[in-house]
C-alpha cells in the first residue's frame with residue numbers, strides 16, 4: 001500500500017521536490033503508517049470508500065509537506081533533534097488576546113521584549129482567525145479559517161509575528177476551533193442554502209425525535225445564555241446540533257470529508273508558522289446516542305489521526321487538547337494503550353487548577369493531595385499545561401469519589417466553592433461571580449480574575465490602613481503560592497495576561513452589547529501598560545507581584561529536576577495545611593511544599609526524613625539552607641522547593 005501511495009504522490013504533490021525530500025516523506029510515512037491507519041480504520045473502516053479517503057488524506061499531507069517553507073522545515077529538524085523541547089523546565093507560557101494585549105498582531109511583535117523579560121517561550125494568542133461579526137464567543141465562532149480577523153491584522157502579519165517570535169525563542173500557539181464553525185462559515189451557509197453535501201458537514205435533524213433522545217443524556221454547556229443543544233432553522237426546517245451557542249454549529253466527523261477539511265486547515269496553519277495548535281473543545285467531537293456525547297473513543301481516534309498525519313508533514317508541531325473534563329476522562333487525551341504518546345502531546349491540567357483554588361478556600365490540602373494521587377502518570381513524551389487562570393470560567397471538577405474519600409460531600413463542597421468565590425460565603429476573601437447557574441443540577445461555575453479571586457480586590461477596597469497592608473500582602477502571597485505550584489508541577493506553566501501584575505476584575509464588558517451577556521469578560525481585561533511601566537521597582541502591589549513571578553520563573557528554569565518526565569507524587573506532609581509534592585527522576589529529587597493557610601505551619605524533621613528528605617536541605621526557591629533544626633517552618637502561604645544537600649555543595 002505504501003509503495004502504491006508513494007508512486008501516486010511522487011507524480012502528484014511531491015513531484016517538485018528533491019529526491020532526498022521525497023525520501024524523507026517516505027520514511028515518515030513508513031514510520032507512522034500504523035498510527036495513521038489504526039484510528040482512521042476505527043472511524044471510517046466500514047465505508048466502501050475508505051481507501052479513497054485514505055489516499056485523499058495523504059494527498060493533503062503531501063501537499064502541505066511540499067509547501068512547507070524552508071525555515072519551518074528546519075524547525076522540524078531542530079524539534080526532532082531535541083524531542084523533549086516542550087518538557088524542559090525552561091518552558092514558560094503566556095496567554096493573551098491580541099487586541100487586549102496590544103491592539104494588533106504587529107502590536108504583539110512590539111512587545112516581545114516584555115515577554116522575554118518574563119522568560120516566556122510559548123505564546124498563546126487567543127482566537128485570531130476571522131470570526132463571525134456580532135457575538136462570537138471570544139473568537140470561538142470562526143467564519144474563515146484561512147483569514148485573520150481583519151481588526152487584528154492579516155495572514156502576512158501572522159506569519160511575520162510567528163517568525164519574529166521564533167527568532168526570539170518563543171513558540172506561537174493558536175486555536176484551532178475544530179468542533180464547530182460559525183454559522184456564517186461558507187460550509188454552513190451552503191448548508192443553509194440547501195446543498196446536501198454541506199448539510200452533511202453538520203449534524204442536522206428533520207424533527208425533535210433524535211434531539212430529544214440525545215438531550216436526555218447530554219450536559220448543557222451554557223444553560224444560562226444558550227439553553228439546549230439544538231437549534232431550529234426554519235429556512236431548511238432542520239434542527240442543528242449547537243453544543244455551545246446557537247451560532248456555533250457542531251461539525252459532523254462521521255463524515256470523512258469533514259476530517260479532511262480540518263486536517264487541511266491544521267496543516268495550513270502549521271505552514272504559517274504556528275508551532276502549537278490548541279484544539280478546542282475536543283471532548284465533544286463525536287456523538288453517541290445514550291451517552292453524554294463527550295470523550296467518545298472516536299473523539300480520541302480523530303485526535304490520534306490528526307497527530308499521526310500532521311507528524312508526516314510537520315513533525316515540529318504540537319497538538320494541545322482542550323478537554324475540561326473529570327480526571328479519569330482527562331488523561332486519555334495524552335494517549336493510553338497503543339496510543340500512548342500518540343494523541344496530543346500536551347493537555348490542560350484543569351484538575352490541578354481546580355484543586356489549587358479549592359485548597360485556598362479551605363486552607364486545607366487534603367482533597368488536593370488525594371485527588372492528584374489518584375491520577376496516573378502520563379506517557380513519557382507528553383506534558384501537562386498547568387495554569388491557575390485562563391479566559392474561561394472555573395468549573396468545579398471535583399468527583400463524588402474523591403470528595404467522599406476525604407470525608408467531604410461532592411455536591412456540598414462544590415456549592416461551598418461557588419459560594420466562596422462568588423463572595424457569598426461569610427468572610428470570603430474572594431471577589432468573583434457566578435457563571436451559568438444550572439437550575440437543574442444547581443451547578444454554578446465561577447468567573448473572576450486571579451487577583452480578584454485570590455483576595456486582592458477586597459483587600460485593596462477595605463478601608464483600614466494597617467489591615468489593608470496585611471490583607472494585600474496575603475493576597476499577593478496567595479497569588480505567588482499558586483503560581484509556584486504550577487511552576488513546580490511539571491509541564492508548561494501558563495501565565496494568563498495581567499496576572500503577573502495582579503489585574504482585577506474589569507466590568508466594562510457590561511457596556512459592550514456583544515459581550516454583556518457573558519461575564520467571563522470580567523477576567524479578560526485590557527493590558528494596563530501604565531501599571532506595567534511601574535513593574536521594575538518591585539515596590540507597589542503590581543511591582544511586587546511582577547518581581548515575584550519573575551523570580552519563580554527564573555528559579556524554575558534552573559531546576560532540571562522539574563523536567564516534565566520526572567514523576568510527580570503528591571505526599572502527605574502530616575500537616576493538613578501544607579501540600580507536598582515529590583518530583584523524582586534521574587535528573588534529581590525535589591520536595592515541593594506549599595502552605596495554603598494564613599498561619600505559619602511546621603513539618604517535622606521526622607516526616608521529612610520519611611519522605612526521603614532527611615539531613616541538610618537547600619530551598620532552591622528562596623535560596624536558603626536548612627540544617628540542624630527540629631522542624632521546618634513555613635510562613636503563611638510560603639512555598640519551598642527543597643533539594644538534599646549532598647557533600648559540601
Ligand code: GLC
Pocket residue numbers: 137138140177244280281322391392
Ligand atoms: C472552549 C473555549 C471556550 C469556548 C468553547 C466553545 O471551551 O475555551 O472559551 O466558549 O470552547 O468554543
